[in-house]
Amino acid sequence: MHRTANVRSRLFRNRLFEILVFVPGILVTVPFLLVLYHVIAKGIQVINWNLLFSLPKPVGEVGGGIANAIVGTITVVIIAAIVSVPIGVSAGIYLSESRKSRLAGITRMAANLLQSVPSIVIGIVMYSWIVVPLRSFSGFAGGIALAVMMFPVIVKSTEETVNLVPSGLKEASMALGARYHVTILRIVIPTSLSGILSGITLAGARVAGETAPLLFTAFGSPFFNFNIFKPVGAVPLVIYDYAKSPYDNWIQLAWGASFVLIALVLALNLVVRLIKLVHRGYQ
Amino acid sequence: MLGEKLFRAVLVTSTLLVTLLVAGIFVTLVGGSLESIATFGLRFLFSTTWDPVKGVFGAATFIVGTLLTSFLALIISLPFSLGVGILLGEYYNRGAVAGTIGVIIDLLASIPSVVYGFWGIAVLVPLVRGLEAKIGVTPYGVGIFTSSLILAVMIVPYSASIASEVIRLVPGDMKRAAYALGSTRYEVVRKIVLTYAQSGILAGIMLSLGRALGETMAVTMVIGNVSKLPTTIFSPGNTLASVIASEFTESTSALHQSAMIELALVLFLLTTLINWIAHQTISRMRNRNA
Numbered sequence: 001m002h003r004t005a006n007v008r009s010r011l012f013r014n015r016l017f018e019i020l021v022f023v024p025g026i027l028v029t030v031p032f033l034l035v036l037y038h039v040i041a042k043g044i045q046v047i048n049w050n051l052l053f054s055l056p057k058p059v060g061e062v063g064g065g066i067a068n069a070i071v072g073t074i075t076v077v078i079i080a081a082i083v084s085v086p087i088g089v090s091a092g093i094y095l096s097e098s099r100k101s102r103l104a105g106i107t108r109m110a111a112n113l114l115q116s117v118p119s120i121v122i123g124i125v126m127y128s129w130i131v132v133p134l135r136s137f138s139g140f141a142g143g144i145a146l147a148v149m150m151f152p153v154i155v156k157s158t159e160e161t162v163n164l165v166p167s168g169l170k171e172a173s174m175a176l177g178a179r180y181h182v183t184i185l186r187i188v189i190p191t192s193l194s195g196i197l198s199g200i201t202l203a204g205a206r207v208a209g210e211t212a213p214l215l216f217t218a219f220g221s222p223f224f225n226f227n228i229f230k231p232v233g234a235v236p237l238v239i240y241d242y243a244k245s246p247y248d249n250w251i252q253l254a255w256g257a258s259f260v261l262i263a264l265v266l267a268l269n270l271v272v273r274l275i276k277l278v279h280r281g282y283q
Numbered sequence: 284m285l286g287e288k289l290f291r292a293v294l295v296t297s298t299l300l301v302t303l304l305v306a307g308i309f310v311t312l313v314g315g316s317l318e319s320i321a322t323f324g325l326r327f328l329f330s331t332t333w334d335p336v337k338g339v340f341g342a343a344t345f346i347v348g349t350l351l352t353s354f355l356a357l358i359i360s361l362p363f364s365l366g367v368g369i370l371l372g373e374y375y376n377r378g379a380v381a382g383t384i385g386v387i388i389d390l391l392a393s394i395p396s397v398v399y400g401f402w403g404i405a406v407l408v409p410l411v412r413g414l415e416a417k418i419g420v421t422p423y424g425v426g427i428f429t430s431s432l433i434l435a436v437m438i439v440p441y442s443a444s445i446a447s448e449v450i451r452l453v454p455g456d457m458k459r460a461a462y463a464l465g466s467t468r469y470e471v472v473r474k475i476v477l478t479y480a481q482s483g484i485l486a487g488i489m490l491s492l493g494r495a496l497g498e499t500m501a502v503t504m505v506i507g508n509v510s511k512l513p514t515t516i517f518s519p520g521n522t523l524a525s526v527i528a529s530e531f532t533e534s535t536s537a538l539h540q541s542a543m544i545e546l547a548l549v550l551f552l553l554t555t556l557i558n559w560i561a562h563q564t565i566s567r568m569r570n571r572n573a
Contacts, residue, residue: 014467021374024366025384028443031436032391035402090297103298109562110302116558117308118497120524121547124531125311128544151301181290209395212499212524216531236397236500243401243504251405258398265393 036262042252043259051256056222056238062249066257068224072139072232073264076218077208079143079228084150085200091151092158092196093184099163107155115152119212122148127216139225139232142218146210150203157199161192194279198272205268209261211236235261312551315544322538327545333510333526335535340542342523342549344512349522349550351513352427352502353495356434357488363439364491368446368484373472376451392440400504403433408505415517425507426519433501438491445487449480449568486564493557497550499524523550 003011050065057064091111095104122145130141165188173183189196207213211234214220219231220241235257242254319327323340330341367388375381411432412424453476461471477484507519508529521529523546534540 010467010470014469017469017472018374021366021369024363025370028363028367028391028439029384029387032387032394034406035394035398038402038406039398087297087300090294091301094294094298097294103295103302107298107302109559110305112562113305113555113558114301116493116497116554117305118499118524118550118554120497120499120527121308121312121551124315124527124544124547125308127531128311128315129307148304151304155301179287181287184290205393209393209397211395211397212528215528219532236395239397239401240500240504243397243404254401258401261395262398265395266390269390269393 039255039258039262042255043262046252046256047259051253052260055224056253059247064249064253066233066235066238066253066260068222069220069233069235069238069257070260071224072218072221073208073234073236075139075228075232076142076146076214076234077204079140080146080150080207081200081204083144083147084154084203088151088154088200088203089158089189089196092155093162093188095155095159096162097184108159111152111155114148119149119210120215123213123216126213131217134229136229137217137219137231139218139228139230142214142232142234143228145213145217146207149207149210149213150200153203153206154196154199157202158192158196161195161199162188164195165191194275198275201268201272201275205265205272208268209236209265211240215240235264309551312544312548316541316548318538318541319545323542327542328549331512335530335539338536338538340539342542342546344510345521345523345526345546346549347512348427348506348520349496349524349553351516351520352430352434352506352522353492355427355431355516356438356495357492359431359435360439360442360491361488363435364442364446364488365484367439367443368450368487369472369476370447371443372447372450372480373476376447388440388443391436396437396498396500397504399433399437400501403429403501403505407432420515420517423507423517423519425505426517427506427513428516430502430506430522431516433505434495434498437498437501438494441494442484442487442491445490445565446480446484449483449487449565450476452483452568453479482564483568486561486568489557489561489564493554493561496557497524497554499528503528523547523553 050063052065052070053067054063054065055068056066091107095107098104126141126145126148130144131137134141169187169191170183173187178186214234214237218234218237220237221231221233225232238257239254239261242250242257245251319340323330327340327342328346329343330339331343332339332341333344334340367384371381371385407429408424411429412422415422415424457475457479458471461475466474502522503525506521506525508521508525509519510521510526513520527543527546531540531543534543
């Protein structure tokens with residue numbers, strides 16, 4: 001086939017553009033794989049029972065673990081979930097049910113803005129609201145700071161899934177004489193449960209790795225602490241403290257802690273995908 | 284009907300709480316900054332002095348540091364977010380390739396900031412130090428440039444996912460009409476797809492800028508924490524977020540603490556403004572296609 005110079009140059013540019021699009025698409029996966037590689041390669045060498053189940057040792061002594069931080073992270077995330085789930089889900093349902101109301105419009109905007117507030121700012125505000133009046137850094141303050149970060153994610157994902165509930169289902173329930181709250185609790189929530197749960201898990205995964213909001217709230221502690229009104233440790237805080245340290249032993253522990261944290265976050269992300277997959281299977 | 288009313292009240296109260304929370308954050312930040320605002324006034328924003336010993340505080344160094352790292356990160360990330368956006372939105376909008384890259388982009392966003400920071404200290408800083416030695420600048424390793432590299436990796440997922448979403452919204456009719464006129468795929472993408480999706484893509488980029496401005500841990504760990512105006516992009520520095528993270532618990536006086544809360548207020552206003560514009564643009568795009 002005869003092609004004029006013009007067509008050839010256009011086809012050439014087309015080919016060139018394809019390369020320009022594909023190369024960054026491949027390159028973008030490189031940092032992820034590198035971070036993953038380093039964390040796994042260095043973390044696996046230090047992961048053992050001791051790391052997971054024992055307390056940190058004083059400076060200079062080899063060994064020690066991050067058990068207190070793992071317990072601390074679990075504690076603050078559970079506090080965050082207890083506070084944010086009921087309120088977030090209720091607000092999400094309201095937004096979906098009163099889609100056009102003025103309050104809904106304002107709240108949607110507020111949720112977007114809340115999501116954009118830098119986590120360090122949330123840390124400072126919770127310091128003023130909780131740490132100052134109670135006169136102590138605490139796991140409780142850390143949990144509330146994380147709850148504030150979970151809200152927008154839960155509100156939005158709940159609204160989106162509840163929007164998908166067919167109105168026929170709700171109308172059928174109302175037609176049978178069920179009251180509004182019965183319809184919501186027995187029809188709407190069960191129908192959209194998988195979406196709501198995956199939203200909550202996603203929010204949990206996101207805050208479990210947060211450090212900045214915990215700096216001035218949970219603060220960190222080298223001991224086990226079951227009093228939520230006292231400072232507690234957290235895995236991200238351990239990484240931050242140890243990463244800057246000059247001791248090789250602590251750097252090793254930081255790799256171990258990073259491994260634990262990445263494993264936790266990726267596992268939670270996997271759970272989200274599984275929930276969605278199982279749900280799709282049902283439909 | 285008591286149950287009914289109570290139920291409604293719970294829903295409305297929860298909804299109100301989200302809005303009140305944002306208002307409460309703003310009020311608290313303003314309240315906490317009052318002492319600093321009263322002492323320094325507008326000079327706070329333009330002074331480059333940050334001296335806890337003498338009790339003189341100005342935010343300009345950190346505002347410059349924040350804008351410099353964020354915009355540099357934005358420039359570095361731009362080809363990647365556009366490339367991935369076009370790749371996932373236009374070339375492979377379904378199938379195994381799109382699925383794999385999409386999952387990796389998601390996971391890229393889920394890696395905790397502190398892990399990026401630690402990885403930065405252990406892997407990236409030595410590399411940058413080598414580079415700096417080669418091109419003949421002081422080889423700190425840490426600094427504005429290193430922070431921007433890490434930030435770029437961290438914000439790509441946000442702009443790329445919004446870009447691919449709005450590119451998918453481009454009406455097929457328009458593309459098919461262009462193909463029927465004999466356009467190549469490149470011409471369709473450049474003249475139809477990008478023209479149609481440009482405001483949405485821009486909004487995604489602004490959203491990622493908002494992320495970069497407020498990003499704390501990774502930057503704090505690799506920027507060098509020096510409260511001096513950076514002279515080159517390889518200088519160590521500090522951002523609004525990184526100075527708060529590294530100094531807040533060690534604040535020496537009430538004024539020092541208040542000045543840091545004012546830094547947080549500046550950061551809050553900056554990110555809120557950027558995000559508000561971005562969200563307005565995105566919702567306008569979605570409404571146009573609904």
